[in-house]
Amino acid sequence: xxxxxxxxxxxxxxxxxxxxxxxxxxxxxxxxxxxxxxxxxxxxxxxxxxxxxxxxxxxxxxxxxxxxxxxxxxxxxxxxxxxxxxxxxxxxxxxxxxxxxxxxxxxxxxxxxxxxxxxxxxxxxxxxxxxxxxxxxxxxxxxxxxxxxxxxxxxxxxxxxxxxxxxxxxxxxxxxxxxxxxxxxxxxxxxxxxxxxxxxxxxxxxxxxxxxxxxxxxxxxxxxxxxxxxxxxxxxxxxxxxxxxxxxxxxxxxxxxxxxxxxxxxxxxxxxxxxxxxxxxxxxxxxxxxxxxxxxxxxxxxxxxxxxxxxxxxxxxxxxxxxxxxxxxxxxxx
Numbered sequence: 001x002x003x004x005x006x007x008x009x010x011x012x013x014x015x016x017x018x019x020x021x022x023x024x025x026x027x028x029x030x031x032x033x034x035x036x037x038x039x040x041x042x043x044x045x046x047x048x049x050x051x052x053x054x055x056x057x058x059x060x061x062x063x064x065x066x067x068x069x070x071x072x073x074x075x076x077x078x079x080x081x082x083x084x085x086x087x088x089x090x091x092x093x094x095x096x097x098x099x100x101x102x103x104x105x106x107x108x109x110x111x112x113x114x115x116x117x118x119x120x121x122x123x124x125x126x127x128x129x130x131x132x133x134x135x136x137x138x139x140x141x142x143x144x145x146x147x148x149x150x151x152x153x154x155x156x157x158x159x160x161x162x163x164x165x166x167x168x169x170x171x172x173x174x175x176x177x178x179x180x181x182x183x184x185x186x187x188x189x190x191x192x193x194x195x196x197x198x199x200x201x202x203x204x205x206x207x208x209x210x211x212x213x214x215x216x217x218x219x220x221x222x223x224x225x226x227x228x229x230x231x232x233x234x235x236x237x238x239x240x241x242x243x244x245x246x247x248x249x250x251x252x253x254x255x256x257x258x259x260x261x262x263x264x265x266x267x268x269x270x271x272x273x274x275x276x277x278x279x280x281x282x283x284x285x286x287x288x289x290x291x292x293x294x295x296x297x298x299x300x301x302x303x304x305x306x307x308x309x310x311x312x313x314x315x316x317x318x319x320x321x322x323x324x325x326x327x328x329x330x331x332x333x334x
Contacts, residue, residue: 004286009224011060013288019060019219020279020289021297023052026077027276028305029086033093037254041313042093046109047250048076051181053275054244055151056081057219058179061226062149070119070132070150073109074181078151083116086304090312097318103325104318125156129165129178136169136176136239147175147233154243155186157200166241170208175233177226178241181216183248188261204241216244217275247273
């Protein structure tokens, strides 16, 4: 990674460090959630580890005050960058009443927060893509100057929603950016058994939009391509399909045993390209991040994660009587 490359992309030193801080925060929250799960304190984890660079790099290229994001379940880096807090993510993991996603009613990592323009998602994969396209259609109809950003895994790109959403977006030249986070495995199925083409991005041409494959371990490369895609969208040039190549460091979820379908040596080899370490090295080489600053950031994040964990663990659960709230209209409501 060329020295001070971020400046040529219009990023300040402070913004580059903030990208690193968000990547590291996502990793540390995720690691804590695995420990809590193994201790029997939270029911489920579906991990972002290995994909933080794609998620945070893309988010920083968007207008996080105006754009809408439709994330998939691994996108902890995206929702943190868009304003969700560590405490809120932990409240969701513990299924507590204050969980902003669903009040403790939804599975962990099923994000949704109106105040930060994070669309609610569902467990069936890829349903978020047509929703994001709908938001983009609204932007075009209302002549609003925002874009819609949606993410999914490469396995999800084989669902019908992917075709229908991108086809509609291409036909109507909608301001939507679709980023496929290709982590090489759809649960237990490797990429070569999912997709006949060399890349998911090859499909973009069929939908009338550019298809771009980028190194998902390089947050600046992702930033650059998402920024260009946003400019295209705002200028009325239509949608873009971006494929960010990374690797999933963990099992598919806390309920999965990935030793059944991939060798541990493969995982360890992939970890040599861990973006947390490579981006920190880039910042240090450019004289932007000192060892002392790095330790300060680590200490700050450790405190944030500890505080979030303690708060969420001690927060109250929803009252059982509230199970039907938001499902049926309550008496007295208008």
